[in-house]
Amino acid sequence: MTWVRWLFAALLLLTVSVVLLVRWISDPAIPVEGARHTTDRDGLGVTWYEVEPEGRESRATVVLLPSAGRSVSDFNRLSDDLAAAGLRSVLVQPPGIDGSHWFDYLAEVRMEDLAADVAAAMNAAGVDAQRPAHVVGHAFGNRLARMVATEHGELVASVSLVAAGGKAEMPPAAQRALIRCFSTWRSVDDRLPDIRYAFFADGNPVPDHWKRGWYPLTARLQSSATRATPVDRWWRAGHAPVLLLQAVRDRIAPAANADLLERELGERVRRVDIPDAGHALLPEQPELVARAIIDFVRAVARGQ
Numbered sequence: 001m002t003w004v005r006w007l008f009a010a011l012l013l014l015t016v017s018v019v020l021l022v023r024w025i026s027d028p029a030i031p032v033e034g035a036r037h038t039t040d041r042d043g044l045g046v047t048w049y050e051v052e053p054e055g056r057e058s059r060a061t062v063v064l065l066p067s068a069g070r071s072v073s074d075f076n077r078l079s080d081d082l083a084a085a086g087l088r089s090v091l092v093q094p095p096g097i098d099g100s101h102w103f104d105y106l107a108e109v110r111m112e113d114l115a116a117d118v119a120a121a122m123n124a125a126g127v128d129a130q131r132p133a134h135v136v137g138h139a140f141g142n143r144l145a146r147m148v149a150t151e152h153g154e155l156v157a158s159v160s161l162v163a164a165g166g167k168a169e170m171p172p173a174a175q176r177a178l179i180r181c182f183s184t185w186r187s188v189d190d191r192l193p194d195i196r197y198a199f200f201a202d203g204n205p206v207p208d209h210w211k212r213g214w215y216p217l218t219a220r221l222q223s224s225a226t227r228a229t230p231v232d233r234w235w236r237a238g239h240a241p242v243l244l245l246q247a248v249r250d251r252i253a254p255a256a257n258a259d260l261l262e263r264e265l266g267e268r269v270r271r272v273d274i275p276d277a278g279h280a281l282l283p284e285q286p287e288l289v290a291r292a293i294i295d296f297v298r299a300v301a302r303g304q
Contacts, residue, residue, distance in 0.1 A: 027184040027212055027213065027214045027215065028212065028213065029070070029071035029073045029074075029097070029209070029212060029213030029215075030071075030073045030076070030209045030212070030213065031073060032049045032071065032072055032073045032076065032091060032093075032098070033049075033051065033073070033076045033079065033080070034049035034050050034051040034079065034089070034091060035049060035050045035051075035052075036048075036049055036098075037049065037050060037121075037124065037125075038099060039120050039121055039123075039124035040120070041116055041117055041119075041120035042116075044101040044117070045099060045100060045101045046092065046093070046100050046101070046117045046120050046121050047092075047093040047097070047098045047099040047100045048090055048091060048092045048093060048121040048124070048125065049072060049089075049090070049091040049093075050088070050089070050090055050091075050125065051079040051080070051082070051083050051088065051089040051091070052083065052088050053083045053084070053085075053086050053087065053088065054083065059086045059087060059301070060087055060088070060133070060134060060157070060297055060301060061087070061088045061089075061090055061125065061126075061127055061131070061133040061134070062082055062087050062088065062089050062090070062133065062134045062135075062136055062293070062297065063089075063090045063091075063092065063118065063121075063122060063125075063127070063133045063134070063135045063136065063145075063148075064078065064079065064089055064090070064091045064092070064136050064138075064141075065092055065094075065118065065135065065136065065137040065138065065141030065142075065144050065145050065148075066094065066138055066139075066140075066141050067138050067139035067140050067141055067163075068139060068140035068218075068219045068222045068223070069094075069140075069182055069214055069215045069216060069218045069219025069222065070094075070139075070213055070214070070215070071093065071094075071097050071098065071213050071215070072091035072092065072093055073209070073213065074138065074209075074210075074213070074282055074283075075089070075091055075138075075282070077282070077283070077286050077290075078136075078282060078286065078289065078290055078293070079091060081286070081287075081290035081294070082290070082293070082294065085290075085294045087294065087297060090121065090122065090125045090127070090133065092117070092118050092121045092122075094114075094215075094218050094222065095114070095117070095218060095221055096215055096217050096218040096221065097215055097218055100117070102217065102218070102221065108224070108228055109221060109224055109225045109228065110225055110228045110229045111143065111144065111147045111225050111226065111228075111229040111233065111234055112147065112151055112229070112233075113225065114144055114147070114222070114225055115144060115147040115148045115150075115151045115152065116151070118135075118144065118148050118152075119148060119151070119152040119155060122148075122152075122155050123155075127155050128154075128155065129154040129155070132154065132155050132156055132157040133155060133156065133157060134156075134157050134158045134159075134160065134293075134296075134297045134300065135148055135149065135156055135158070135159050135160070135240075136159075136160040136162065136293060137159070137160070137161060137162065138162040138163060138281070138282060139162070139163045139165070139252070139253070139279060140222055140226075141162075142161040142162060142163065142164040142165070142166075143165075143166060143226065143234055144234075145159050145160075145161065145237070146159060146161070146234040146235065146236070146237035146238075147229075147233070147234035149237040149238035149239075149240045150233065150234050150236070150237065150238045151238075153238040153239060153240065156238065156240050157240070157241075157300055157301075158240050158241045158242070158243065158296065158297065158300045159237045159238075159240045159241070159242050159243070160242075160243040160245065160292075160293050160296060160297075161237075161242060161243065161244050161245065161261075162245045162281055162282065162289065163245070163246075163247055163250055163252070163253045163279050163280075163281050164244060164245075164246070164253055164257055164258060164261065165252060165253030165254075165257050166231055166235060166253075166257055167231060167235070167256075167257055167260055168253075168254050168256035168257045168260065170251065170252045170253070170254065171251060171254075173197070173251075174197070174198055174251040174252050175252075176194075177193075177194040177195075177197040177198035178194075178198040178252060180194040181194050181195050181198055181199075181214055182214050182215075182216040182219050183216075184214055184216055188211045188212070191211075191214075192206065192211065195210060195211065197251070198251065198252060198278075198279060199252070199278055199279045199280035200278045200279075200280050200284060201247070201248075201249035201276055201277055201278040201284060202249070203276075204276065204277070204278065204284050207283050209283075210280060210283060235261075235264075236264065236265065237265075239268075240268075241268055241270070241296075241300050242261070242265060242268050242269045242270070243269075243270050243272070243292065243293065243296040244258050244261055244262070244269050244270065244271045244272070245272050245274055245281065245289060245292055245293075246258040246271060246272070246273050246274065247274050247277040247278055247279060247281045247284075247285075248273055248274060248275050248276070248277065249276065249277060249278050250277070250278050250279045250281070251278060251279060252278075252279040253279060255273075258271060270296060270299075272288075272292045274288050274289065274292075
C-alpha cells in the first residue's frame with residue numbers, strides 16, 4: 001500500500017537523521033585527569049576538575065580554559081606539570097561538555113555569560129579576592145581568560161595566553177581547515193589533514209587525543225558569543241599581568257596579534273615565542289609551555 005511505503009520511507013529518513021545527529025555531536029574527548037566537581041551558576045550547572053599537588057599544600061591556583069569546542073582534558077599533561085611544581089589546577093569545562101549546561105544557552109550568549117560560568121567555578125574552588133588565581137587560556141580560551149580578567153578582576157592574579165588571537169585575521173585556508181575540524185560526521189582520516197593544517201606545525205605529529213574530542217555544538221555556541229561581544233570588551237584583560245605564549249608557526253593566531261598586544265599593553269606583557277609549534281602548541285611543546293607558565297606564576301607571586 002502507498003501509505004505503508006511512505007511510512008517506511010519516513011521512518012528510514014528519521015533513523016538516518018538520528019544516526020547522523022548522534023555522530024555529529026558525539027566525538028568524545030579522553031577523560032579529564034582530576035577530581036570532578038559541579039557547581040551552580042544562577043541555576044545552571046558548570047563542571048570543573050581539580051588537580052592538587054601530591055603530598056603538599058599548593059602554592060597557588062591555576063585556572064585552565066581550553067580551545068574552542070575542546071575539552072579541558074587537553075590540559076592533562078600541563079596540570080600534571082603544574083602539580084609537580086606545587087601548583088593546583090582548576091579545569092573548567094565549556095558548555096555542552098561533560099555535564100556543563102548547554103540547552104540553557106539557546107538564547108543569545110555573550111562572552112560575559114561564559115566568563116560568569118568560569119567565575120562560578122573559581123568561587124566554588126575557593127578563589128576570591130584574598131586568594132586570586134592565575135588564569136590560563138588556550139586559543140578561544142585565551143579570549144575567555146581575558147574576559148574573566150575584565151569582568152572579575154578581583155579573582156585574577158595573572159593571565160597567560162596560549163595561542164592568542166582576536167584582531168589579526170587568520171588566513172582563509174586556515175579558517176576553512178578550522179571549520180572542517182568540527183565536521184564530525186566525516187571520519188577521522190578525512191579530517192586529519194584539516195586538523196594537522198589548522199593546529200600543528202609542519203612535521204609535528206598529531207597525537208591520538210587530538211584526533212578526537214571535537215564538540216561542534218560547543219564551538220558554535222562559543223563562536224556566537226564571540227560575534228555578540230565586541231573584541232575591545234575583553235582584549236586588554238582588565239589590569240592583570242599578561243604572559244603571551246606565541247607559537248612561531250601558528251596559522252590561526254598569527255604573530256600580528258601578539259605584536260598588537262605588546263604595543264598596547266606595554267610592560268604588562270611578558271612575551272615568549274615558542275619554536276616549532278602551531279596553534280595546538282600544548283601537545284607540540286609541552287615542556288616549554290609548562291616552564292614558561294610556572295616561571296611566570298612564580299614571578300607574579302614574588303611581585304616581579
